[in-house]
Amino acid sequence: MFNKFILYFFISIFSFTQNSLLAQSADLSGTWTGYLRQQNNLFSMGLDIKQKENLISGTTQITLGSYYAVFNITGNVKGTMLQLYDISISEENSRSSRYWCKKIYFGKIIKTKNGIQLVGNWKNDKRKMFYKTELKLNVQDYCPPGTFELTQEFEEITNIDTTVKREILFPVPTLPPKTIIDTFPTRPVEIKERVEIISNKIRLTFYDNGEIDNDTITVYYNKKMILNKKRLTSEPLNIEVEVDSNFENELVMYADNEGSIPPNTAVLIFYDDGKRHEISMSSSLKRSEAIFFLRKPK
Secondary structure, three states, X not given: OHHHHHHHHHHHHHHHHHHHHHHHHOOOOEEEEEEXXXXXXXXXXXXXXXXXXXXXXXXXXXXXXXXXXXXEEEEEEEOOEEEEEEEEEXXXXXXOOOEEEEEEEEEEXXXXXXXXXXXXXXXXXXXXXXXXXXXXXXXXXXXXXXXXXXXXXXXXXXXXXXXXXXXXXXOOOOOOOHHHHHHHHHOOEEEEEEEEEOOOEEEEEEEEOOOOXXXXXXXXXXXXXXXXXXXXXXXXXXXXXXXXXXOOEEEEEEEOOOOOOOOEEEEEEXXXXXXXXXXXXXXXXXXXXXXXXXXXXX
């Protein structure tokens, strides 16, 4: 009996240590993508957060078709459990009759071999809803609860010298694979469109344009890689970029392949000052297509 107690004690300590390590090592800061479900509706969901100790702040964007809302959120992490709360809506483009549920999220942090997932449930916060950006209390309309699932992928980096050198006192920045940097400049870049915008920061969303045929893209913004070998599907690829007012900001879509139906095509959607923009882009193994953003004063 004594030996069984000792064994149980050490198993309990081991399990507690594993959970503690997961809780201590899980920094949730960054960009997450996935979906939010409510009955028969499946919303695209993007999450941008910063974590300081156990506190979380940031934004989440919920999109259904051409409608979307950007929520300011707050929350906290306790061990492997997560709670998030909608605070306000900073931007939205719904119909005049549409309400947005004010939500409370209850999630769990799950580590996988490819990244970290946040999965869980959400419910309405005491019958509170947003009409446009105005918070309404005790709304009679029912807001059915639902589920959510978000993923933050680990980028696979290759060709990086990991040798520790005595004179380096800070981490060596991770670089994209050398082959991509070498091949990018050799392809001609054709300008698809020049767009004047007001916002100093925009969220770019890429979808496959038409039939999903395994198109894979790498995206550069001002010569810096922001998406690396991402497959285009009906699910959004989201990335947020800052728009410098001192020069034209260059967005280049580089085709890693042409799928089963050449060329490689994508739809780019972004919102500027509440206005929706949709641009079709096309690249091949011989050329890349670009969009230039120029920020103008309000």
